[in-house]
Amino acid sequence: MWGGTQDVGKNEMGKGLHQIKNFVTNHNQTNVIVMSAPCRYDLDPKSCVNDEVKVYNSKLQKHLKVFEYMCHRSRF
16 A cells, blocks of 8 residues: 555645555455655655655554554655
């Protein structure tokens, strides 16, 4: 499962985090791989969108920490 930076850039962070957490919760008998959202390489590294991606990835990690025993997290 991989979140997109377009949703993060459109202030949909909370909605995306909620949907991912619900998916992982509802599929606890299935192997789920959740990947962090990639930075937008077409934008300046210090752009507000890339800052939001960093915040999103941090929150995603915190939200999924309770599932650590069954999730594999990948970082970019």
